[in-house]
Amino acid sequence: MIKINLYFASRLGRANRFSKAMQRTDMHSIITSEYAVYFDMDAYQALNDHLDKITYSKIFVLVDENTRKNCLPLFWQSVNGSKSMQIVEIVSGEIHKNIETCLQVWNTLSDFDADRKSLLINLGGGVITDLGGFVASTFKRGIDFINIPTTLLAMVDASVGGKTGVDLGPLKNQIGVINQPEMVLVITDFLSTVEPRQLQSGFAEMLKHGLIQDAPYWEVLKKVSDFNGLDELIHRSVQIKNQVVIQDPTEQHLRKILNFGHTLGHAIESYFLESGSHELLLHGEAIAIGMVMEAYLSFRLTELPEDQLTDITDSFVNRYGKVEFSKEDIPQILSLLKFDKKNSHGNINFVLLDAIGSPRIDVQIPENLLMEAFTYYTEQ
Amino acid sequence: MIKINLYFASRLGRANRFSKAMQRTDMHSIITSEYAVYFDMDAYQALNDHLDKITYSKIFVLVDENTRKNCLPLFWQSVNGSKSMQIVEIVSGEIHKNIETCLQVWNTLSDFDADRKSLLINLGGGVITDLGGFVASTFKRGIDFINIPTTLLAMVDASVGGKTGVDLGPLKNQIGVINQPEMVLVITDFLSTVEPRQLQSGFAEMLKHGLIQDAPYWEVLKKVSDFNGLDELIHRSVQIKNQVVIQDPTEQHLRKILNFGHTLGHAIESYFLESGSHELLLHGEAIAIGMVMEAYLSFRLTELPEDQLTDITDSFVNRYGKVEFSKEDIPQILSLLKFDKKNSHGNINFVLLDAIGSPRIDVQIPENLLMEAFTYYTEQ
Numbered sequence: 001m002i003k004i005n006l007y008f009a010s011r012l013g014r015a016n017r018f019s020k021a022m023q024r025t026d027m028h029s030i031i032t033s034e035y036a037v038y039f040d041m042d043a044y045q046a047l048n049d050h051l052d053k054i055t056y057s058k059i060f061v062l063v064d065e066n067t068r069k070n071c072l073p074l075f076w077q078s079v080n081g082s083k084s085m086q087i088v089e090i091v092s093g094e095i096h097k098n099i100e101t102c103l104q105v106w107n108t109l110s111d112f113d114a115d116r117k118s119l120l121i122n123l124g125g126g127v128i129t130d131l132g133g134f135v136a137s138t139f140k141r142g143i144d145f146i147n148i149p150t151t152l153l154a155m156v157d158a159s160v161g162g163k164t165g166v167d168l169g170p171l172k173n174q175i176g177v178i179n180q181p182e183m184v185l186v187i188t189d190f191l192s193t194v195e196p197r198q199l200q201s202g203f204a205e206m207l208k209h210g211l212i213q214d215a216p217y218w219e220v221l222k223k224v225s226d227f228n229g230l231d232e233l234i235h236r237s238v239q240i241k242n243q244v245v246i247q248d249p250t251e252q253h254l255r256k257i258l259n260f261g262h263t264l265g266h267a268i269e270s271y272f273l274e275s276g277s278h279e280l281l282l283h284g285e286a287i288a289i290g291m292v293m294e295a296y297l298s299f300r301l302t303e304l305p306e307d308q309l310t311d312i313t314d315s316f317v318n319r320y321g322k323v324e325f326s327k328e329d330i331p332q333i334l335s336l337l338k339f340d341k342k343n344s345h346g347n348i349n350f351v352l353l354d355a356i357g358s359p360r361i362d363v364q365i366p367e368n369l370l371m372e373a374f375t376y377y378t379e380q
Numbered sequence: 381m382i383k384i385n386l387y388f389a390s391r392l393g394r395a396n397r398f399s400k401a402m403q404r405t406d407m408h409s410i411i412t413s414e415y416a417v418y419f420d421m422d423a424y425q426a427l428n429d430h431l432d433k434i435t436y437s438k439i440f441v442l443v444d445e446n447t448r449k450n451c452l453p454l455f456w457q458s459v460n461g462s463k464s465m466q467i468v469e470i471v472s473g474e475i476h477k478n479i480e481t482c483l484q485v486w487n488t489l490s491d492f493d494a495d496r497k498s499l500l501i502n503l504g505g506g507v508i509t510d511l512g513g514f515v516a517s518t519f520k521r522g523i524d525f526i527n528i529p530t531t532l533l534a535m536v537d538a539s540v541g542g543k544t545g546v547d548l549g550p551l552k553n554q555i556g557v558i559n560q561p562e563m564v565l566v567i568t569d570f571l572s573t574v575e576p577r578q579l580q581s582g583f584a585e586m587l588k589h590g591l592i593q594d595a596p597y598w599e600v601l602k603k604v605s606d607f608n609g610l611d612e613l614i615h616r617s618v619q620i621k622n623q624v625v626i627q628d629p630t631e632q633h634l635r636k637i638l639n640f641g642h643t644l645g646h647a648i649e650s651y652f653l654e655s656g657s658h659e660l661l662l663h664g665e666a667i668a669i670g671m672v673m674e675a676y677l678s679f680r681l682t683e684l685p686e687d688q689l690t691d692i693t694d695s696f697v698n699r700y701g702k703v704e705f706s707k708e709d710i711p712q713i714l715s716l717l718k719f720d721k722k723n724s725h726g727n728i729n730f731v732l733l734d735a736i737g738s739p740r741i742d743v744q745i746p747e748n749l750l751m752e753a754f755t756y757y758t759e760q
Contacts, residue, residue, distance in 0.1 A: 099479060099482075099483055102479075103479055103548075106548055106554065106555055107548065107549070110548060110551060110554060134518075137557065138514075138518070138545075138555050138556060138557055139554070139555065140554060140556075141543065141545060141553075141556045141557055141558050142557060142558065163521065165518075165521060168483075168486055168487065168490060169487070171490060173521075174486065174490060174519070174520060175486055175518050175519065176518060176520075176521045177517065177518055177521055177522060177557060178521050178522065
């Protein structure tokens with residue numbers, strides 16, 4: 001169900017527009033291949049400048065019930081007070097990241113006379129930015145959109161790269177396009193609205209950035225326990241992802257390294273989403289398991305030293321705990337692997353590590369080694 | 381409902397591969413901005429060369445019940461015999477050009493292990509090429525596709541330009557992306573499978589090409605009554621559309637001229653599709669009405685001479701007959717205008733003619749003149 005609420009930003013003052021932001025460390029904007037990621041104090045300024053420059057016929061803000069309640073008021077305080085915007089609300093949760101929800105949003109945009117010169121601002125976590133980006137990219141063959149990630153996961157992962165899309169049944173992100181937003185605003189104030197478990201989930205992607213590109217960064221990250229003051233680390237993570245994506249936007253080669261932990265992680269996440277019998281696993285929690293298992297595969301097949309395998313395993317198990325798999329779970333998880341978008345010609349390709357910071361792409365894994373990886377994880 | 385049939389092209393011989401094509405006039409391939417349109421004898425050669433060059437993991441052919449029966453056998457005769465392909469069948473008709481059908485095809489591709497290196501060949505009319513192009517462009521964020529239009533309308537309209545998409549309820553092509561196929565094959569042999577009424581419908585787009593770009597071509601076209609031997613005219617139409625699209629692929633300015641007749645035509649088509657009480661109007665039949673009305677607007681607002689208005693009106697009314705509108709129909713049709721993708725900021729922009737062959741874009745029309753245009757048409 002979509003509820004429509006009409007807000008008029010002009011009712012809200014612009015006081016405090018900079019006062020909050022000024023207390024923070026200033027971080028330079030990161031220019032991606034086609035658009036910019038703005039941080040904190042620069043972010044609202046960039047948005048307001050953009051809205052002054054481009055005359056949109058209508059502006060829509062996509063939220064869920066949580067970001068409407070927790071993030072929208074903060075957003076109103078700082079956005080250009082003269083613009084009126086319409087709020088489109090969808091129900092939160094990965095389970096709603098599907099074509100049915102897209103249909104609801106497309107119909108709502110249509111009912112409210114959105115046209116080709118309308119703008120969609122996606123204010124929320126990865127479900128909102130992925131789904132909203134897809135809806136905007138396909139509505140009347142593409143309207144402008146801006147992403148304002150409000151979760152740690154969305155800030156360090158969805159904010160750069162242009163991947164949009166939704167799930168197809170239990171299969172994640174099967175339907176989508178690569179398309180760039182007009183800009184991305186990373187406003188770390190929103191993290192105060194995110195639950196600790198969700199912060200930990202997002203942190204898994206940051207740990208991944210260390211593992212695939214930056215061993216010293218990994219050393220810093222693995223010791224982080226306080227999630228206040230993450231700003232500079234978030235900036236570093238966006239930088240790493242951006243450097244990778246700029247070199248290979250359509251994932252022909254280098255960009256594949258961002259999938260470390262995701263080949264098994266996605267299958268585990270899909271399986272937990274699909275089977276009613278398991279507790280829901282957050283994305284970061286699933287890829288944390290995936291990274292332990294793929295580190296094990298790296299130890300067995302590529303050159304990852306045993307002490308680094310132990311370091312990775314301990315770091316993740318201490319931080320995320322352990323998930324139990326039954327004997328029945330494992331073959332069902334493996335059967336989901338073939339749907340991973342990274343695969344082609346019936347082969348399953350993994351990203352492995354030669355060392356922390358040194359990834360290797362397109363490694364094929366014999367099925368018995370996959371079983372061993374599950375055994376390794378469960379024996380921790 | 382999607383039925384899956386597995387065919388193995390290798391069971392079919394390659395005899396006659398060139399014998400038919402050699403009887404035709406050879407026409408040069410038209411190179412578009414990003415891909416080529418191949419005609420007749422060149423077309424199968426180009427497809428076979430492509431399939432030899434690129435190793436696709438799987439090849440799917442999207443058909444409906446008509447093109448499976450009428451076009452697929454012809455296709456098999458000429459396609460590379462060593463490739464196996466899987467057939468995905470959807471139910472024919474504009475009414476099925478929607479997201480539900482996309483979901484069926486996405487799920488079928490997924491069930492049959494399509495991956496990023498798979499190819500979708502769209503064999504059919506505009507519904508198949510538009511919907512298939514959208515499905516391919518969004519499956520796993522985009523797989524290769526090839527269009528083989530089998531109707532006149534699809535050959536001269538859908539074959540160039542990269543517009544893909546589906547309808548949203550009664551609103552045509554509201555959901556889609558601009559994305560280019562690997563190649564387009566125009567094989568006029570397929571026209572022998574098309575009913576006369578459908579040929580006339582497609583011919584309306586060719587008449588439009590004359591009106592917007594080429595007065596001598598219009599003079600030739602308006603006298604055509606025999607639809608055998610259209611090959612060179614089809615080639616000319618593809619050329620005209622291509623010249624326009626190359627200069628403005630994303631429809632910022634020049635490409636808008638292709639919408640002549642479509643602003644009112646689309647609204648009329650949508651209305652007839654939506655209201656159960658009217659006979660279904662084919663696309664070309666609807667834009668034929670739209671072109672008469674927009675020619676009238678051109679006479680009133682721009683510089684179209686009266687004798688040219690009469691020429692246009694007579695040509696379309698003689699060819700397509702007249703459609704009756706009741707007093708209740710007209711306001712409902714006008715209310716659909718605002719959804720046209722060409723519109724923004726609440727204004728409705730028309731493409732009009734200063735003369736046959738000389739279009740003018742972005743003309744705004746007062747509502748009372750729209751009523752007059754309906755009156756003009758109904759009084760013919």
